[in-house]
Amino acid sequence: MSIKSLTPQFVPSFPQELEPGELYLAMEFATAAHLCACGCGNKVITPFSPTDWQLLFDGETVSLKPSIGNWSFKCRSHYWVRSGRIEWAGDMSQAAINAGRKSDAEAKARVQSSRSEDVVVRQPVAQTRERVDVPSLITRFKKWLGF
Ligand SMILES: [Zn+2]
Structure with missing residues (x-):
């Protein structure tokens, strides 16, 4: 039933x-x-x-x-x-199901890669804040810029 x-x-x-x-x-x-x-x-x-x-x-x-x-x-x-x-809802053709699965997988991959980027970017910022090490941060920043 x-x-x-x-x-x-x-x-x-x-x-x-x-x-x-x-x-x-x-x-x-x-x-x-x-x-x-x-x-x-x-x-x-x-x-x-x-x-x-x-x-x-x-x-x-x-x-x-x-x-x-x-x-x-x-x-x-x-x-x-x-x-x-x-x-x-109506039954979906196998092609439509596969297409949906593929775009799901792509969406997941996008979210995961953007999340891991967030972690990489955020971590150094938190560490430098704890140290309150401003001059060396500026030095490092200048170095990074190529001065
Ligand atoms: Zn069923």
């Missing part, structure tokens, strides 16, 4: 057995879990991150962005969770 809506349940961790029609939200792990809306009984895990899913909680119902495409299940169900309701 297919599921028509998902009720949010905020939990510290996921229970062993999930109930159909419940959306388990483990905010500490920034992850949600529910049983596939088609009724096949497969567990669907949706992590939240800028490149995975986004959660919108309006105080009563939840929406997930983007859609959930269970391509790895036999059912290949594809649906949206909007204001707690399941809205079925």
Whole structure:
């Protein structure tokens, strides 16, 4: 039997057995879990991150962005969770799925590389601030500029 809506349940961790029609939200792990809306009984895990899913909680119902495409299940169900309701989307062609996966991977790679750059740039600044070593900082800066 297919599921028509998902009720949010905020939990510290996921229970062993999930109930159909419940959306388990483990905010500490920034992850949600529910049983596939088609009724096949497969567990669907949706992590939240800028490149995975986004959660919108309006105080009563939840929406997930983007859609959930269970391509790895036999059912290949594809649906949206909007204001707690399941809205079925059409099946996607394999080419479209691959294209989506590729752009996901590219988006992830971009985020990861920009994050590691942040770490590299920020660390020296924090160290020089602790030392309050201004003249040598200026010297080093001039050296770096080529003076
Ligand atoms: Zn299913």
